Amino acid sequence: MTRQLNAGSSPDAQTIPLRAWSVLFASTLAFMVCFVVWMMFGVLGVQLRADLALNNFEFGLLTATPVLTGAVMRLPLGIWTDRFGGRVVMTTLLVVCAVPVYGISYATQLWQFLVIGLFLGCVGASFAVGTPYVARFFPPKRRGFAMGFFGAGTVGAAVNLFVTPSLEAAYGWRFVPRAYAVALLVTAVIFWFAAARDPGAGAKGGSLVASFRTLRDPRVWRLCQYYSVTFGGFTALSLWIPQYLTREYGISLVAASAFAAGFSLPGSVLRALGGALSDRFGAHSVTWRGLWIAWVCLFLLSYPATDLVIHTIDGTAQLRIAMPLAGFVALTFVLGVVFAFGMASTFKYVADDFPDSMGVVTGIVGLAGGLGGFLLPVLWGALLEFIPVRTTCFMLLYGIVWVSLILLYVSGVRRIPLTGAAQPAGGEAR
Numbered sequence: 001m002t003r004q005l006n007a008g009s010s011p012d013a014q015t016i017p018l019r020a021w022s023v024l025f026a027s028t029l030a031f032m033v034c035f036v037v038w039m040m041f042g043v044l045g046v047q048l049r050a051d052l053a054l055n056n057f058e059f060g061l062l063t064a065t066p067v068l069t070g071a072v073m074r075l076p077l078g079i080w081t082d083r084f085g086g087r088v089v090m091t092t093l094l095v096v097c098a099v100p101v102y103g104i105s106y107a108t109q110l111w112q113f114l115v116i117g118l119f120l121g122c123v124g125a126s127f128a129v130g131t132p133y134v135a136r137f138f139p140p141k142r143r144g145f146a147m148g149f150f151g152a153g154t155v156g157a158a159v160n161l162f163v164t165p166s167l168e169a170a171y172g173w174r175f176v177p178r179a180y181a182v183a184l185l186v187t188a189v190i191f192w193f194a195a196a197r198d199p200g201a202g203a204k205g206g207s208l209v210a211s212f213r214t215l216r217d218p219r220v221w222r223l224c225q226y227y228s229v230t231f232g233g234f235t236a237l238s239l240w241i242p243q244y245l246t247r248e249y250g251i252s253l254v255a256a257s258a259f260a261a262g263f264s265l266p267g268s269v270l271r272a273l274g275g276a277l278s279d280r281f282g283a284h285s286v287t288w289r290g291l292w293i294a295w296v297c298l299f300l301l302s303y304p305a306t307d308l309v310i311h312t313i314d315g316t317a318q319l320r321i322a323m324p325l326a327g328f329v330a331l332t333f334v335l336g337v338v339f340a341f342g343m344a345s346t347f348k349y350v351a352d353d354f355p356d357s358m359g360v361v362t363g364i365v366g367l368a369g370g371l372g373g374f375l376l377p378v379l380w381g382a383l384l385e386f387i388p389v390r391t392t393c394f395m396l397l398y399g400i401v402w403v404s405l406i407l408l409y410v411s412g413v414r415r416i417p418l419t420g421a422a423q424p425a426g427g428e429a430r
Contacts, residue, residue: 016137020138022195024138024149026190026195027090027130028130028150030094030130030187031126031154032153032155033156034153035126036160036163036164037123039239041063042243043160043257044176045239046242047173052109055381056385057382058381059243060380060382062114065118066120066123067121067235067370067373068121069122070123071367071371071373072367073128074127074362074364075360077363078129078361078362081128081133085133086130087198089129090130090133091192093123094123094188097119097120099119101177103116105177128366130150131350131362133198135358136199136358142279143348144275144276147347148273148348151272151275151340151344152268152269154234157234157268158268160238161260164176166254214361214364219349220365223346223365224364224368226404229291229400232371234339237397239373241332242256244390245325262336266333266337271340275344278344279348283345283348283349291404294338298335300327300331301323302394303321305320347362376396379396380392
C-alpha cells in the first residue's frame with residue numbers, strides 16, 4: 001500500500017487531528033468557488049440566449065460546454081493528484097483557470113463562448129483533486145462524512161443562482177466573469193496556506209493507458225452508472241432549471257434563480273449527511289432507496305400541462321392539469337436531497353473499495369458523472385427542437401433513472417440485504 005497517511009493520522013486514530021479539519025474546510029471552499037464558476041453559464045446563458053438569438057439546441061450546448069471539459073479532465077487530474085498531491089494540483093488549477101474565466105468577458109460570438117468555455121470548464125475537475133486529497137486525512141470510518149462534507153462544495157451551484165443574477169443586474173454580465181477570475185486567485189492563496197502537504201503525494205500514479213485497466217473491474221462501471229445519474233442529473237438540472245422556470249412560468253430571472261436554488265441548495269449542503277448515512281447504513285442501501293425516490297419525483301415532473309374537455313350531460317367542462325410552481329419547487333427540493341445522498345454514497349463506495357487508487361477511480365467515476373451533466377442539457381435542447389414540450393427534460397431523466405434501477409437490481413440488489421448496519425467495502429456484492 002502506498003503512503004496514504006503519515007504520523008498522527010493513521011486509519012485507526014480515534015481523534016482526527018486539527019490539520020485534517022483545516023484541509024477539509026480549505027478544500028471545500030476551493031471546490032465551492034470552482035463550482036460557482038463552472039455553473040455560471042446556467043444564469044448568464046439566459047441573457048446570452050437573447051443577445052445571440054440562440055435556439056434550444058445552441059442554448060443547451062452553451063451551458064453544457066464547460067461541463068464537458070470538467071468531465072474529461074477529472075481522470076488526468078485524479079492521476080496527478082496521486083502523483084503530485086492535492087495541495088499542488090488544486091492551487092495550480094485555481095490559478096490557471098482564472099485566465100479563461102476572465103477572457104469570457106471579451107467574447108461576442110457563440111463560437112468564442114464555446115471555445116473559452118472549454119478551457120474554463122477545467123475548474124469542474126477540481127472534485128477529482130479534492131476527493132482523494134481529503135480522504136487521505138481521515139480514517140475509513142469517517143471518510144463517508146469527510147467526502148460528503150467536501151462534496152457539499154457543490155453548494156456553489158446555489159451560490160451561483162443568488163450571486164450571478166445580482167451581479168449581472170447591477171453591473172452587467174461582463175462584470176461577472178471578471179469578478180469570478182479574481183475570486184479564483186484569492187481562493188488559491190487561501191487554499192495554499194490553509195491546506196497541508198498531501199501524505200499520498202509521490203505515489204506511483206501510472207500512465208493514462210495503465211489507469212484504464214481499472215475499468216476491467218465491474219464495480220467501477222456500476223459506480224459510473226450511479227454517478228452519471230446523481231451528479232449528472234444534479235449538474236444538468238442546475239444549469240437548466242433557471243431558464244425552464246422563466247419560460248414555463250413567466251417569472252423573472254432573479255425569481256427563477258431563487259426558486260432553482262431550492263433544488264441546488266439541498267443537493268449540495270446535504271452531501272455530508274448523505275456521507276454520514278452511508279457510513280451508518282451502507283452506500284448500497286442509500287443509493288438504492290435514493291434512486292427510487294428520484295424516480296417518483298421525475299414521474300410527477302414529467303407530466304406536461306394538459307387541458308381536458310369533459311363531455312357531461314349538461315354540455316362540456318374544461319379541466320386543466322398542470323404542475324403549480326409551488327409543487328415544482330417542492331418536488332425539485334426532494335430531488336435535490338436524494339441526488340445529494342446518491343452522490344455521497346457513490347464516493348463512499350470509492351473510498352471503501354479502492355483505497356489504494358482513489359485518485360484514478362475518482363477521476364473515472366467523476367468523468368462519467370460529468371459526461372452525464374454535459375450530455376443531458378444538449379439532449380434536452382435537441383428534444384425541444386423536435387418535441388416542443390418543456391417537460392421532455394424530466395421525461396428523459398425519468399427514463400434514465402428507470403433503466404439505472406433495473407441495472408442496479410440485476411447487478412446486485414437481489415443478492416444484498418438493504419437493512420442493517422453498514423457492510424464492509426460499501427456493502428456491495430463481490
